[in-house]
Amino acid sequence: MKYVNLFYLFSLIFLLACSTEKQEERIRIIIDTDANNELDDQHALAYAFLNDDVFDVVGVTVNNTDNGYGIQGQYDEAERIIKLFNKENQVPLFKGADEDYGQIAPHIGESNFDGQEAVDFIIQEALKMKNEKLVLAPIGKLTNIALAILKQPAIVDKIKVIWLGSNYPNPGEYNLVNDITAVNPVIESGVEFEMVTVRYGQPTATDAVRVTPEEVAVYLAGKGPISNNTITGRHGETFNRFGDYSKNLFEHAQMHGYPPSRALFDMVVLAVLKNPGWGTPHEIPAPKLVGQAWEDQPDNPKTIIYWDQFDRDAIVNDLFNRMEETTP
Numbered sequence: 001m002k003y004v005n006l007f008y009l010f011s012l013i014f015l016l017a018c019s020t021e022k023q024e025e026r027i028r029i030i031i032d033t034d035a036n037n038e039l040d041d042q043h044a045l046a047y048a049f050l051n052d053d054v055f056d057v058v059g060v061t062v063n064n065t066d067n068g069y070g071i072q073g074q075y076d077e078a079e080r081i082i083k084l085f086n087k088e089n090q091v092p093l094f095k096g097a098d099e100d101y102g103q104i105a106p107h108i109g110e111s112n113f114d115g116q117e118a119v120d121f122i123i124q125e126a127l128k129m130k131n132e133k134l135v136l137a138p139i140g141k142l143t144n145i146a147l148a149i150l151k152q153p154a155i156v157d158k159i160k161v162i163w164l165g166s167n168y169p170n171p172g173e174y175n176l177v178n179d180i181t182a183v184n185p186v187i188e189s190g191v192e193f194e195m196v197t198v199r200y201g202q203p204t205a206t207d208a209v210r211v212t213p214e215e216v217a218v219y220l221a222g223k224g225p226i227s228n229n230t231i232t233g234r235h236g237e238t239f240n241r242f243g244d245y246s247k248n249l250f251e252h253a254q255m256h257g258y259p260p261s262r263a264l265f266d267m268v269v270l271a272v273l274k275n276p277g278w279g280t281p282h283e284i285p286a287p288k289l290v291g292q293a294w295e296d297q298p299d300n301p302k303t304i305i306y307w308d309q310f311d312r313d314a315i316v317n318d319l320f321n322r323m324e325e326t327t328p
Helices: 002-024 040-050 070-084 101-107 116-127 143-151 153-158 180-188 213-219 242-255 267-274 312-325
Strands: 027-033 055-062 093-095 134-138 159-164 192-196 280-285 288-290 293-295 303-308
Touching: 027 040, 027 116, 040 055, 040 070, 040 242, 040 267, 040 312, 055 070, 055 116, 055 267, 070 093, 070 242, 093 116, 101 143, 101 180, 116 134, 116 143, 116 153, 134 143, 134 267, 143 153, 143 180, 153 159, 159 267, 180 288, 192 267, 213 242, 213 312, 267 312
Parallel strands: 027 055, 027 134, 055 093, 134 159, 159 192, 192 303
Antiparallel strands: 280 303, 288 293
């Protein structure tokens, strides 16, 4: 009997060790979002929450870009998605920068500055890291990240930044132009840095990871976990599951004259973190942003990674499958 008990004891220890190891393999991540800008941010947040086995979302921070109706609008939309997935008691949400890095940076030493709540949270969580890096996923402008590095440079070795931004090697892109002053400070800090490219109108980057209203109606509407909350969407209707809110967002985009299919730009960042095989990474000497254009620096010993050539079907089908799997 003693040997049997010892066998069960060692078995229990082994199972607990395996469970702990599995938990440690989850990617600790902060998602930094202009959630109210379009409809891709909402799907990025949803995708992270649907992949609880992959991502440990330690918090969400928001920043304000041109189309988001102010920092409060960005905060409110992120809060809606958090509540739709019953994460309001697990995933803290913080307001970040309204203005740009160049305007805020001179005030970084003051007791209160634009974006401080999010910046201090990023620093706090980064400094906790020991043997792994905290992943920062800015899917809006880079302002909060640049400010956090400026205020506490020690976090550079404790974070990895993977940004949905730029049309590299071409100029422009929405997240980039919303704060061009934040880009070089992040890259030049020496932080581990990756760009998930956009390239509007081209089949080579995230603009090609598109879904149609017909696909949304079949694979998202009526799908996903049922929330304990009923939220009022940004267009006024009420919802208790993300799939129905997704359908509503697509319908309102069409009403305002957007093309029927919509790109899920921001979600691709989470997708390639989950499965790097769904995109193609390229390591290059770190370029410099001059105005809105990239200037290559072939002799720069510091390197970054940019991503393109995404597997649209694999990424979109993974979203659809996760929604189906979590539908009661």
